[in-house]
Amino acid sequence: MSESKGVTLWFTGLSGSGKTTIANLLVRDLLSRGSKLEVLDGDVVRENLSKGLGFSKEDRDTNIRRIAFVANLLSRNGVPVITAAISPYREIRDEARQMMDERFIEIYVKASVEACEERDVKGLYAKARSGEIKEFTGVSDPYEEPLNPEIIVETERQTPEESARQILDFLEAEGFIPKR
Numbered sequence: 001m002s003e004s005k006g007v008t009l010w011f012t013g014l015s016g017s018g019k020t021t022i023a024n025l026l027v028r029d030l031l032s033r034g035s036k037l038e039v040l041d042g043d044v045v046r047e048n049l050s051k052g053l054g055f056s057k058e059d060r061d062t063n064i065r066r067i068a069f070v071a072n073l074l075s076r077n078g079v080p081v082i083t084a085a086i087s088p089y090r091e092i093r094d095e096a097r098q099m100m101d102e103r104f105i106e107i108y109v110k111a112s113v114e115a116c117e118e119r120d121v122k123g124l125y126a127k128a129r130s131g132e133i134k135e136f137t138g139v140s141d142p143y144e145e146p147l148n149p150e151i152i153v154e155t156e157r158q159t160p161e162e163s164a165r166q167i168l169d170f171l172e173a174e175g176f177i178p179k180r
């Protein structure tokens with residue numbers, strides 16, 4: 001099997017909600033099926049494509065528009081793409097959706113601020129609370145929940161494997177990847 005359909009799996013959710021963790025599980029599964037695949041992870045993008053951008057509303061919007069631009073280029077050429085950036089603003093996510101139309105699958109990686117703060121994988125919440133980091137999503141900057149995402153994974157109630165399985169089931173059911 002190497003027929004893949006162009007699709008963008010647009011992850012959105014708070015820092016520490018599980019975007020990168022679940023994306024990595026999907027990568028493993030999709031590659032094992034022989035699928036083409038590209039990943040645009042927020043942390044990686046900010047080191048290159050968006051190097052130098054900060055966390056003001058304007059810079060965040062620019063960052064997300066760049067990710068959407070690249071995801072569109074790839075997905076329209078038949079390459080499945082996973083984006084894993086916080087993408088806190090609804091308006092810019094909806095812009096990306098309009099650009100990619102039926103190739104756009106919004107996945108809300110849902111966890112409360114409290115749960116993410118408890119995990120504090122990168123120690124960022126502690127820095128946000130102490131004021132060392134300003135404009136931190138969920139603490140001192142807004143996160144606008146998706147209103148109609150194609151998929152919601154509840155990472156406080158599921159294991160990462162269950163969340164990944166839920167997404168794969170959706171992709172199979174919708175014909176984006178062959179059933180196995």
Ligand SMILES: Nc1ncnc2c1ncn2[C@@H]1O[C@H](COP(=O)(O)OP(=O)(O)OP(=O)(O)O)[C@@H](O)[C@H]1O
Nearest residue numbers: 014015016017018019020021121155158159160163
């Ligand atoms: N169901 C779940 N899905 C994903 N992660 C989970 C789940 N349950 C617990 N976790 C844990 O939550 C943490 C999520 O961290 P991760 O780096 O994936 O978040 P992120 O959304 O990519 O954050 P950031 O926006 O800062 O990059 C990991 O430590 C992971 O083990």
Ligand SMILES: [Mg+2]
Nearest residue numbers: 019020043084
């Ligand atoms: Mg991440």
